[in-house]
Amino acid sequence: MGNLLYNYEEAVALILFSIGFMTLLFHKNLLRKLIGMNIMDSGVYLFLASMGYIYGRRAPIVENGDVSAVHYVNPVPASLVLTGIVVSVSVTAVMLSLAVRLYERYHTLNLDEIYAAARTRREHR
Amino acid sequence: MAEWVRFGISALFAAVGIFAFISAAVGAFRLDYVLSRMHATALADTVGIGAIAISAAIAAGVDFVTLKLLFSAAAMVLTSPVSTHMLAELEYRTGDELYKHVKFKVGKKWERLK
Amino acid sequence: MKKPKTQPETAKSSGTAASSIKKWLDFDLDIDSLPVPPPRESAEDDGGDETPLLSRIPKSAPRFVYTALAAICSIVLTATLILTVEGMPRYGEDQDYMDTVTYEYITHGMEYTGAVNIVAGIILEYRAFDTLGESFVLFCAVTCVLVLLRADSADSQPEDVVFRDLSHDAILRRTVRAIVPLVFMFGVYVLLNGHLSPGGGFSGGAVIGAGLVMVSAAYGGDVSGRIVSERVFKIVTTCALSFYCLGKSYTFFTGANGLHSIVGNGTPGDILSAGLILPLNVAVGMVVACTVYGIYRMFDKRSF
Incomplete structure (x- = not known):
């Protein structure tokens, strides 16, 4: 099994990513797809943040002027996660507003019906 | 011996909290009507977070961390039912399917209106 | 509504700089020769097709x-x-190949940036350009939401807008009156302490934005419109992003050329230390708060 049993946190994060991906693919409702996207984002943050952890070390805030690198956790993945969270919030906001406009035009949130109505409306022109 | 008792109580509260979260997640995806889904997810914020905060407070002992934890959990338990209440109010005022799922009192009997 | 055809000729004949710039911008574009778009039909026009939607997906x-x-x-x-x-290597193991970048950040981070919080030093000093891009992403998001969801005053509001106005609810008002001062105080504390403890611009700005959302939800748009109106939103975001650009350009310039910059590092641990990290945190926090509040107003009232 290799390192799979020891890397349980990263494995759970990637399983969360796959669950979000499957939610994105299999549901036809627009809002369910958006929930799937958010689940994928949560999985990515957990994976990134758990990459930086080292046993027995503290959080990267300097205490008592001690700047030796063997006392602190890796701080670089934490700064990457900050960027990711902001991007996730922005994407969710734009996706939700697009869903509101789609609902106002087609009066349904089912992606198949929206696609059918858009296709036929284009052909009838 | 006292350490094991503390660990057991903390684990019990954590199990209650985890069960609340799992049932809320299952309910949010599988229930039909929006008020039922709200009933499920409101459980997660209050019971779930409260139970896990109490379990963490018991495990940490008497420390400054415990005070901060209980304060943040109290703020969560205070404000989450208000948000659920506002969503339910909105659904009550503007919902179309309310009459199919809710029973009203006609005279002395509770019955579902058509 | 046909414009006279002599308009391009008059632009070419006068040789001033303004007309040449106008000609360059127009790319020899003749407005009248563009094809006229077909008249816009209503949303319900199906051409009289009676078949159900799901069986219409062709081919x-x-x-x-x-x-x-x-x-x-x-x-x-x-x-x-x-x-x-x-x-992958084992979780939590001390990797011998932890790269030199991380080693450099931890050992020289505090003396170079003056920030006790190493992560704040990374995102606002070593990698400040990425944080600027993030603020731009937030600004773009709220602009997209504005473009998509703003309803003109000429559009008709739906009939149930009176019932959807829930701002006079007693439970919400009592709770918000009790909670909102604590929320704003906590948000300002998190915002100002970005270089000393976990926090900073993004989390502090989100908390302040949440406080504004609570005020708008409980007391209506008039009360919160006195704090953040559309004019205030535009001014605050523009000024915050411009300050970030100019201030960080100044420290980039002085740092790259070895000059002495007026923004010193101070003693680590003070509130007024770490160079430009505190003002940049405030700028980023303002952008985030306005974004969170703006997105809420767009979804709720379809206008600011």
């Missing part, structure tokens, strides 16, 4: 093909990811 594979392909894709992705985890 595509049966439904189960898509489901099978999606299942295969998901299984392949999950298997690949789990195999990757199996090949």
Whole structure:
């Protein structure tokens, strides 16, 4: 099994990513797809943040002027996660507003019906 | 011996909290009507977070961390039912399917209106 | 509404700089020769087609093909990811190959940036350009939401807008009156302490934005419009992003050329230390608060 049993946190994060991906693919409702996207984002943050952890070390805030690198956790993945969270919030906001406009035009949130109505409306022109 | 008792109580509260979260997640995806889904997810914020905060407070002992934890959990338990209440109010005022799922009192009997 | 055809000739004949710039911008564009778009039909115009929607999807594979392909894709992705985890080094192990960048950040971070919080020093001093891009992403998001969701005053509001106005609810008002001062105080504390403890611009700005959302939800748009109106929103975001650009350009310039900059590092641990990290945190926090509040107002009232 290799390192799979020891890397349980990263494995759970990637399983969360796959669950979000499957939610994105299999549901036809627009809002369910958006929930799937958010689940994928949560999985990515957990994976990134758990990459930086080292046993027995503290959080990267300097205490008592001690700047030796063997006392602190890796701080670089934490700064990457900050960027990711902001991007996730922005994407969710734009996706939700697009869903509101789609609902106002087609009066349904089912992606198949929206696609059918858009296709036929284009052909009838 | 006292350490094991503390660990057991903390684990019990954590199990209650985890069960609340799992049932809320299952309910949010599988229930039909929006008020039922709200009933499920409101459980997660209050019971779930409260139970896990109490379990963490018991495990940490008497420390400054415990005070901060209980304060943040109290703020969560205070404000989450208000948000659920506002969503339910909105659904009550503007919902179309309310009459199919809710029973009203006609005279002395509770019955579902058509 | 045809413009006179002599307009391009008059632009070419006068040789001033303004007319040449105008000609360059127009790309020899003749407005009248563009094709006229067809008249816009109503949203419900189906051409009189009575067939149900789902049977109208033309010329595509049966439904189960898509489901099978999606299942295969998901299984392949999950298997690949789990195999990757199996090949990775152990979780929590001290890697000998921790790269020199991290070593440099931790050992020289505090003396170079003056910030006790190493992560704040990374995102606002070593990698400040990425944080500027993030603020731009937030600004773009709120602009997109504004473009998509703003309803003109000429559009008719739906009939149930009176019932949807829930701002006079007693439970909400009592709770908000009790909670909002604590929320703003906590938000300002998190915002100002970005270089000393976990926090900073993004989390502090989100908390302040949440406080504004609470005020708008409980007391209506008039009260919160006195704090953040559309004019205030535009001024605050523009000024915050401009300050970030100019201030950080100044420290980039002085740092790259070895000059002495007026923004010193101070003693680590003070509130007024770490160079430009505190003002940049405030700028980023303002952008985030306005973004969170603006997105809420767009979804709730369709206007600021």
